[in-house]
Amino acid sequence: MSTKGKSRRSFLAESVGGLNAAWVLANYPGILAAQEKVQKAAKGGKLPQLTYFTEAQAAEIEAVAAQIIPTDETPGAREAHCVYFIDRALSSFARRSQPVYTQGLVDLQAKTQELYPNAAKFSALTGEQQIKVLTAIEKTPFFNTVRTHTVIGFFSRPVHGGNQGKVGFQLIAYNDSLNHKAPFGYYDAQLQSTGKA
C-alpha cells in the first residue's frame, strides 16, 4: 500500500495498545453478554452494573474521561457512558490493560495529592485543577490508555456500552444509516446544481 502503509486494522490495533484478536476470540461470549446487559439497562433507564471497577474507581476514571471529552453545550464522555465501555473492556477483551489502570489509579492519586495536598481524590478537584493534574501526566501510558479507551467508547457503536444516544456520532455529524445517496457533501452538491466546480 502507500506510505500510509499500515492497514486500517493495524492502525487501530496499534492505537488501542495491543488489544488483539486472540483476546476477543477468548472473550467473545463475554462481549456479547456485556452487550446484552448494556442494552437491557438502557431499556430500563438504569445505569449498567460495573463488572470490573469499584464504584470509587469508576468515579475516578469517569472524571478523567470527562476531561478528555468534556461536556459543554453538547454531551461528552460522561453522558456517552464511556466509563461503562471501559469497565466492560477491562473485564473482557482489554483484560491485559488492567495493570495499567491499577497502577494508573495509584499514580493519579499521588499526583493529585502532590499538586493539591488537601484534596481527597482526583474526582473531587475543580475542573481547572483536574486539567492541571492531567496535563502533568499526559505523556504516561496510563493517560494514553484512558484516552484511547475513552475515544473508542465515545465513537464505537452504542452496543458496546459507550456512545449512548449516539452522542459521539452527533458530535461529528456522522450519519450511521450505512446507506447514502449523492450528493454527499457541499461541494459535490454545488457542482451538481450549478454544473460548475
Place this chain on the structure above:
Amino acid sequence: MKQYPTSTEVDFIVIGSGAAGGIMAKQLSMAGFSVVVLEQGGWGKYGREQDYNKDEWLQRNLSDDDRLMSDPSRQRNTFRRNDKEKAVAGNHSYGCVVGGGTVTYGGSSWRHLPYEFNELTHDKTIPSGTGMADWPISYEELEPYYTQAEWEMGISGQRVSSPFVAPMTKDYPVPPVPLKSSGALFKTASSKLGLTVVPGPLAIITKPYMGRAACVNCGICSGYGCQVRARSSSAVTVLPVAEKTGRCEIRVKSYVREISVDSSGKVTGVVYFDAQKREVRQRAKNVVLSANAGESARLLLMSKSAQFPDGLANSSGVVGKYVMFGHGSSASGLFEHPLNEYKGVISGAGIVDYVPSDPKRGFYGGGRMTARGYLTPLELGLEGLSPDAPRWGAGYKKALREEANHRMTITNFVTQLPLETNRVDLDPDAKDEWGLPAMRITSSAHPDDRKNMEFFRQKAIEVLQAAGAKKIWAPPIGESRGGAHNRGTCRMGNDPKTSVVDKYHKAHDVPNLYIVDGSNLVTGGRNHPTMTIQALAYRAAERIVRDAKNGIRRSSA
C-alpha cells in the same frame, strides 16, 4: 460442492483464491478440468455476505476465524532496509480469506498504460543500474483481457480519451461512482491549474450487474467485506461460477508449505497444513501458483529439492527479487464546508496529468493523485485530526466538531523502480506459526523514487491550495515496508536466465507449474496492480486451457 479425495490426482491445484486464483479456478473448471483451490484463509462470509459486520470496533478485533487479512503475528514476516541490517519483526499483511485481497480492497482498477510495458526502451529518464525491464508482452496483446476482466468482474468507470489513461476498446460495463466532494474540489483545482480529472475505475458496481446489487455508499468500505455484494471480489463473481461447474473444490484453511516434484523435475502436487496443522498431500497433474507476490516467492524458495536446490523454478536466482510494495505520499486539507467524505467509496476521482515521467523533472517517476478523505468515526477520533489539534480536552472536542467531514486527503500512487536488492527471501531465524521460515523483506526506495514521492507531495499541496483549503498539512514521505500491493517477485520474460516465467506464465524450469499473480509484473505501473493481475490471469488461463487440452508440452518462449 465437489470434494476430491487427496489421493485423487486432480488436473489442477490452484494455490490462492484471490484476484488471480479465483479467475484461474473459474476458467480451468469451466473448461472441464478438475480443480482444487487451496486457500490458507477461511470462508469469511462467502455466500452470506449480508452477514459482514459494519461495526468498526468488532471488525478491528475479529477472531482468527473471522479474519479477512493475514495476521503478522501468525504469518510472521521480518523487514530490513538493506543487507547490512538485521531484519526486525514486520507488519506485512495481505488478504487471507476465500477471495483473497479482493474481498476487502478499495477496488481501484486502473489498467497499466501502453508505455508501462516497455518503459526501459522508450523512457530516457530511467536511471542506469536498476532492474527496469521491458515486458515480453505488449499492451495490445493484453488489451482484450483487460476488457474481459472488466466485464466479467464488473468494473465501474468512465472511458476517457486522454494520453494519461490507457486506451480502451470497449466502455466499462457500469457507470462510475458519483463524484464526491473531494472530486468536485479536484475539478475546482484542475480548472485553475489546467489538470485532468477522471473518475477512478472501481471494482464496485453502481447498478445491478450479473445478479448483484449496486453499492449503497455505506462508507464502511475498504478493509470490510461488502454486505450488498457490490464489491466485485473473486468471492462473489468467479468463485461461485467455478463451484457451480461441479469440478472445483475450494479447500479452506489449507496452508501450503511445499510444491513437490519427482525425479524428472515435474510437479506432482503439494503438501499443506490443514486447519489442525496436520500435513496433507494433494496430487495434481499441474499446479497454478497464485498466492500473491510475497507468498508465491516464499513457497518456491521453501520448495527445495535435489533438482532445485535453490528453490523451485529458481535456476535464474530471480525468485523473490525486484519486489515492489508500492510507493506513495499524501497531503490533507480542511475546507470551509462539509465534504462528508465518509459516505461512499474510499477512492474517488483521479488527477492523471503526472502519470508519465518527464525529463524536465530531473528524475524518473510518475503517478496518479486520488481524491480521498475517508475517515470512519474511530479513525477520526483516535488519530484523524490535523497534526497540531489538541489530543484531549475542550480543544480536542472543538477540533472534532470543526474538522469532522471538512477534510480532504490527496493520496498519490506512484512508480517504484524494481531493484534487484529489493526482495523477499526466507528469514534465517524467524519462523511463522507453522514452523516455516518467515518471509524476510529487504526493501529501500531508489533515490529517484524518493524524489518522485516528494514531487507528488508538493503537487498535492498545490492542488489543495488551488481548491481553496483553509489549512493544509502533508506528512513527510516514507517508504513501504510491505502490504497488499506486492508485485514483481517472479517476473515474466523471454530469457530463462533473467526471469521466472515465460510470457504465458509457465515456469521456465518446470513444465507443469504456472505462476499467475502480481509476482509476474515486470514493472509496477502507477501502483494499483489488481486489474493487470486479473487481465493476466484471463490471458494465462486461455493458453493453459489450450495446452492442457492439446496435451502439448510447450518449449520455453
